[in-house]
Amino acid sequence: MRLPSIRLAAAAVVLSCAALAAQPKLTITLPNKPDTVKFAAFGDMGTGDKAQYEIGTLMNEARESFAYAFVIMLGDNLYGSQKPEDFVTKFETPYKPLLAAGVKFYAALGNHDQQTNRFYKPWNMNGERYYTYTKKDVRFFVLDSDYLDRKQLDWLENELKTSTDDWKIAYFHHPLYSSGGRHGSETDLRVILEPLFMKYQVNAVFSGHDHVYERVKPQHDIYYFVAGSGGQLRAGDLKKTGLTAAGYDQEQSFMLVEIDKDAMSIEAIARSGKTVDSATLARQKRVPQPVSTSGAVQR
């Protein structure tokens, strides 16, 4: 008597598994136009654990329909031991299909990264703690927010000043704005960096450090994102505030970004494959703003 019901149940499981397999796991909401700048963004990923590997698999899956060419790494790219073999288990293996497909990774260092990791070739830092590069009409400024000394600030100002690119995007580990309960906004950094970003018309800033996803409401006309759950997660840590435009803290996640002329579209995808945020943001039309040059640092 029991046998048929077991068979039926087994058949139901097989059918439902087949149905799940047939369903596309990811829905890409981005415009996905040809010849646009497409990239992925995430931070705090280098744990070497299951969640990191699953995010890596999803990122590869996403690339099959949204062919991004590069990934920006927002720091804490490796946790714990950082010996040569750890680069294999905490970076090369989880992102193996992406690396094999020629996707380039551009890393910023976080507080858990050893500084010498800047010599690791696949992270394209060329031995520098901070650097800049361009993709079409977008210039990226990669900073070492762990040690923001005056030499780095002078470098940044000079690079921003001379940039004539349509889009200026800065990324580094510590967020100027964050509703994460563990760390929150890094006000020291904000006091120093925000005037430069405003003066030189930076369009968007990506950071990690808080292990959540958050799209911050534009601050002084600049878009801010926290994408610090590429492997780590602090579930329930997003204390949504007036800053929060959208956020997610229940699973690990990563971002996809597409820049097309005057628009930047973003999508945040969680470990389960669901889209947890998407938006299209217009490029800001601004006139240069003066900043105080008194030399005194004010809170």
Next chain:
Amino acid sequence: MLLAGTVGAWIIAPAPMIAQHTEEKVNPHAATLQGFSDRLKAYVALKKKLEAGLPQPQPSDRTTNVEHHRTELAQRIKEARNGAKQGDLFGDAQPIFKQIVARDAENRGARDALATMQEVPAQSPPAVNTAYPEKAALATVPPLILVNLPRLPDGLEYRFMGRDLVLRDQASNLIIDFVPGAVPAFKK
């Protein structure tokens, strides 16, 4: 509120700027800081000599060459500075550094001050010629303190360990000097 008040400001201000404000205002710490700077220059010169013949780290698919460089350089520095002790580099400038950090702490709220030191390695006291804790997160130096501390030559940096301000050689990851108790004690 101005960070670090007048102390930090005039320590870092170039002499001509000071002269613009008032003719009489002379930085009484100038000679002390010059001494600190000279000692660092001597350290950097020694390190340059010790690095001779050692292949410089290059970007690579494996970080083995970087590790080798760090280990070998650290060994050479330790041998050359055998007997180096706390205060050899900071010297009589230590009170100035304490003052800069103390002023910063005064200007922060207690919560902010605690948050600032959240991930600082707790091992204390540090020791000269030993490695900065490798497994701990590299403690972020609060940028508003950093901009007020005297500039360092390339390859050296400030870090905190517990309440101590550490001078770290980046390439060798060695603690080359420190100021004990630079961070004022504050109640949680």
